[in-house]
Amino acid sequence: MEPEPETEVITSGEPEPVMLDTMTGNPVVANSNETMIFGAPQQAIVDPLTGMPQNVLIIQQPSSAPKIVGILVIIWGSVLTIISLIGLLGLSLYTDPDSDIYIKEVADDPTFLYIITGLALVCYASQIFGGAFLAQKKRQGIFIVWLSLVALLMLDIMTEFIYPDLATQSGFSTSINIGFSAVCNGICGLIVSIPLMISNNGLDNSSLIG
DSSP: OOOOOOOOOOOOSSOOOOEEOTTTOOEEOOOTTSOOOOSOOOOOOBOTTTSSBTTOOOOOOOOSHHHHHHHHHHHHHHHHHHHHHHHHHTTHHHHOTTSTTOOHHHHHOOHHHHHHHHHHHHHHHHHHHHHHHHHTTOTHHHHHHHHHHHHHHHHHHHHHHHOHHHHGGGSSOHHHHHHHHHHHHHHHHHHHTGGGGOTTOOOOOOOTTO
């Protein structure tokens, strides 16, 4: 058998690079299983207002105010709808001479009172729909409720002037009744507008007509 040729190993005269610890100056022995990370550490700039690094993006969850207000609108709209239905059924007592709440001017012309009560019922029902839209974070629901509140105020004013005897049964004058109705509807309108006062409300860009 012929002898195998010898393999000649050629090495360069340059020394292998040695990694030094920048803190201590001692050589660092690299492990083949570890990953070496080179470079100077970067200093994070902290925002003095938030106490967080400036490159941190904080994502907030949308506010639940539209859903809460929408549920409240549905509840009060449902209650007022039931009361309006009961009132519509009891309007005949105003025209019955044997009734304790008989009012002659209503008995002479009850048509407008039935119309006003029916329109009020529609307004209360529209508040339920507006509250449902608002609970779904649709801006359209706020406008629907606002429109119904304005319509209810107009109906109250018409009732005060068409049937003054009916209006004075509350024990107050016409101007006081109208002022009380305006204040109540204004407060309800402010409550409904609470989601608009919150920046992260999550509402869409829908309008009254869609």
